[in-house]
Amino acid sequence: MTEPLLRVDGLAVSYRTRQGSGHVRRTAVEGVSLELGRGEVLALVGESGSGKTTIGQSIIGLLPEGGRVEAGSIELHLAGRPVDLAKLPARAVQELRGRRIALVPQDPGSSLNPVQTIGASVAAPLRIHREDARWRDRDSIRRRVVELLDRVGLDDPERRAGQYPHELSGGMRQRALIAAAIALEPDLIVADEPTSALDVTVQRRILDLLDELRGELGSSVLLITHDLAVAAERADRIAVLRQGALEEAGPAREVLRAPATAYTRTLLADAPALQDVAPRPARAAGPNAAAPLVRVEGLVHEYGHGRDAFRAVDDVAFAIERGTTHALVGESGSGKTTIGRAVAALHAPTAGSIRIGDRDVLAAGGSPWRRDRSIRRLVQLVSQNPYASLDPRRTIAQAIGEPLRNWGPAEGGVRDRAALARRVATALDQVALPADVAHRLPRELSGGQRQRVAIARALIIEPEVVVLDEAVSALDVTVQSQILELLESLQRDLGLTYLFITHDLAVVRRIADSVTVLRRGAAVETGAAERVLLAPEHEYTRALLDAVPAPEWLRPTPADDRRSVDDRRAAHDDLRLEVA
Amino acid sequence: MSALTLLPAGAAEAPARAARPKPRATLVVAVLVLAVALAWAFLPWLFTSQDPIAGVAAEALQAPSAAHPFGTDATGRDLLARVIFGAGNSLAGAAIAVLVGLVVGTALGVLAGSVGGLVEDAVMRVVDVLLAIPGLLLALSVIVLLGFGVTNAAIAVGVTSIAVFARLSRSQVVRVRRSDYVEAAFGSGGTFLAVLGRHVLPNSLGAVLALAALQFGSAILAISTLGFLGYGAPPPTPEWGLLIAESRDYVATSWWLTTLPGVVVAAVVLAANRVAAAIREATA
Structure with a gap:
């Protein structure tokens, strides 16, 4: 590798935390060394608490209050002469921030000032770093902002510049934040979970945009992510972190194809998008095939009344056989949670019928405090945020x-x-x-x-039916994988029927027997998991499947498929024991 | 259990830095002040051997001294004894006032917040009307209806705080009612009353208790105000507001008559506020 742009050496960071009546310093990152070459993408991968965000914050000099770099150096090599960001006075780091190092934050919802226009937010770095003679007057700043918004793919950039954050979707806001980050053509872009709050199809487009811009500007990207599949697809090099220490680092293909440590192997095995699992085959029609346990028909849910009414669910129908898992898949706003809550009798839909066995779920109305509670013994809801x-x-x-x-x-x-x-x-x-x-x-x-x-x-x-509303979405991959295993074994032992609501097709592949794909409240496709996932009929289903990040070179080979599920699970358990 | 082992484990812990004066110190002082005031209320004779009602005319208007730490008033009564014996009246009054506001106000607020709909609208509009009337005016109106006296003054002050308690408890109940765990409780088959008792009330009444402690302080002030205006206890009953009122003609010549009882009232009110803040922190 030629002279790197960024070289982190033996970095240690600690936070002051309250303990009893006093404070103690808790080490968050210890002895981490990294290198990032010019024009490269380095992915920092780890679960929550692994210190990946802390490292990113140390590099841009924005550690939260109580955080302190205890040891090590963060060298940025600009025009040959290295500067140590860890030892630079705050004033000098500020000078570099926005101009040489830029941040793309995690949550586009809260990272834009709600009372400032998009244009003003994007112009902020231009106005702050006035030493660049090009951006001294208002007109040139305005032209540059429109140019930037156009570059990140926002339609009608002139109008967008005058809009406020609440008028834009999540993906558009993230584009605006990227525009602000690249305003001064920085050498290093720190992207902290840039797509974790976005839908998969939007995630794909934002990551594509980052890739393009990197090629154009020659910037390096430090991509912080919990998603190994995203890292595998986008990074040149990967550094795996665990509990504040570097577990292993190296070129992406080497790390992922031949992981040196057991921890990386479990992460790989647990990442749903990278799992070598074929969709569950359609079950042989059982004796009950003609009479599914759960039947949803003509379900419509409208919020608001009259002309303002918004149709969140539009004529959705599906059936679930006893003892199987039906997945409701869709992006935000697709109505999947609304349907799940109706099945759990927590609210009444505008129209339609929901039956569990011979019981009409909606007979006594749908409200948390309905008079007739007996339906609660039949169906239970597990929500996203435990x-x-x-x-x-x-x-x-x-x-x-x-x-x-x-x-x-x-x-x-x-x-x-x-x-x-x-x-x-x-x-x-x-x-x-x-x-x-x-x-x-x-x-x-x-x-x-x-x-x-x-x-x-x-x-x-x-209960006979359990509605799982994004029940594993907020969890780290290893924990997610364990919970999915638990759900599978409970289903086997107790004969449970699941309605599994998720945005993650990779998880669907692993757990579902049948699938309904939702888009803007309407079911675009419904059928056996194997059929829908392997031979999708609707183009939206195909788009969703394509958006699941996973590079071709990591996809399972046919040889892997011949291993039985139990073999794989046994190997998996051994790995976990080794890590623990 | 691997979910456990994945948590950040034993990181190196440095010793705490030299601690600043702890905020707890002020809390300790506040609790001590309240404890002394309560002791005065229940066992006044332990703290003074002087008679709070009968005075010695020869010793009228003496400045504070070893024999009379707070001095004496125009009829030669020991002022400290009157302050100590007055604690009972003033604190009992404040307690009654808070109790009235707390019980009635919280009941209304919980009813409005948990039932919702028309009931909520009706209750909260009545509360709005109560809030529209100035507190002192409302208290005076209630006193006129009930008649003069320590207890009635306390009830009047309590009535003025019903609206505040109702508003706060309703907002807390509404907040908790919308939470996922209340929905989960209904979803598992909980009845309305079971969910109210198990989840809604325990999680919403912390802030209400903090307000009660805060109101205790302002109730002492309000009752003293009514006493000062002559609507509270009749003379010669020792009551803090009345003590200050009776002495207002002597402000120019005998400063201790108004100042020292005033300091006691202020100290107890401040102490109550500090305790209220502590309750709020503990339940937040």
Whole structure:
């Protein structure tokens, strides 16, 4: 490699955190060394808490309050003479920031000033770095802003420049933020999870745009991501981080094809987009094939009334056989959550019918506090955010036992304390949580553990149908993979029927028997998972499938497919043991 | 359990830096002030041997001294004794006032917030009307209806705080009602009352308790105000507002008569506010 643009050597960062009445410094990053060549893309990959964002923040000199670089150097090589960003005074780093190093932030929703026009936000770096003689007067700044907005692919850039952030979609806002980042043609672009808040089809276009701009400007990109598939597809080099330390680093193909450490191997094995799993084959028509357990017909949901009415769900129909998983796939605004909540009898749709077995779900109306509660024993909902769905003041045992206390003994409920404790212990065991979790509070658990608690609570009254609303979307890949395994084994053991709502087609491939693809409230395609995923009929389904990041060279080979699922799972478990 | 092992594990921990004076110190002082005031209220005779009602005419209008730390008033009564014996009346009044506001206001707010719809609209419009009337005017109107006296003054002050309690508790209940865990509780088959008792009330009443402590301070002031205006306890009952009112003719010559009871009232009100802030922090 020629002279690198950025060389991080032995970086250590610590944060001041409260502990009891005083403060302690907690190390977030320790001994990390990286190199990024000119025009290269280096992906920093890791799970939450791995320190990847902290490294990015150290490089642009924007560590949050309480953060401090303890040791090491961050050398930026500009025109031959290296500067150490870690030792530079704040004033001098500010001088470089925006001009030489730019940031593309994670959340386009909160990264633009809501009371400033898009044009003003994009012009900010031009106005701040006035030393560049080209951007001294208003007209040249305005022309440059329009040119930039046009360059990042916003239609009608003149008009967009005068609009406010709330008038733009998430993808458009991210484009505007990229325009601001490239305004002064920086040498280094730090992109911190630039697409994590976006839909897959939008993600693909934004990543393409970043690639194009890099080629055009010759900038280097530090791509911070939790998504190994994105890194595999876009990066020249990959650095894998774990708990603040570098696990391994090297050219992308080498790291991913022949990972040196067990941790990287588990990450690879757990990333749904990279898993060598074929869609579940269509099941042989069972005796109940003619009478599916869940039947949704002509479902329509409108928000608002009269002419302002917005049709969130437009005439959707599907059926789920007992003991199978049906996936509702779609991007944000496709109506998938609205449908899921209607099936869970948490709100009443405008029209249509939902039946579970011989029960009409909507017979008693759909509202959280409806009179006739009996449907709740048939269908349960697990929501995306397990932290929000657990009462912060109640212990795990109280949360899991609560559904049983809501019912009389004749209805499958339990009132007796000792019996309740026994059932809670069984439920914890069922979701593979240790018994001592019972007396803790939700905030004392990790994200994966909380989702297990939410699943245990949903299952304790033995429902037949479970609606899983993005139940694994907020979790790290390894945890996500474990929860999916748990869901699969519970389905086998208890004969559960799942309605699995997700935006992630890679997850669908792994878990679903049948699929409905939604777009703007309408079902564009529905059918067996194998058929929909391998031979999609609708172009939107194809677009969604294409947008799943995964480079060709990592796709499973036919030889891999011959390995049985159980073999792969056994190998997978061995890996995890090795890592733990 | 690998989900656990993936958490950031034992990072090196440096010793804490030299601590600044802790904010807890002010809280300790506040609690002490309130404790002394409460002790005065319940066991006044432990703190003074002087008679708060009968004075010694020969010792009228004496400046603070070792024998009379707060001095004496125009009829020769020991001022400290009157302040100590007045604590009972003033604090009991404040407690009644807060209780009235807390119970009635919170009941209205929880009703409005949890039932919603027409009930909510009706209750909250009545609350708006209550808020539109100046507090003192409302208190005076209630007193005129109920008649003069310590208890009635306290109830009147309590009525003026109903609206604040109702508004706060309603907003808290509405916030909690919209949370995912309340929906999850209904979704698991919880009845309205079960969910209200298990989730909505425990999670929404922290802020209401903080407001109660805050109102305790302002109720002391409000009752003292009514006492000062002559609507509270009749003389010669020792009551903090009345003490200040009775002495206002002597401000120029005997400063201690108004200043020292005033300082006591201010200290207790400040202490109540500090405790309120602590409750708010603890429940936030």
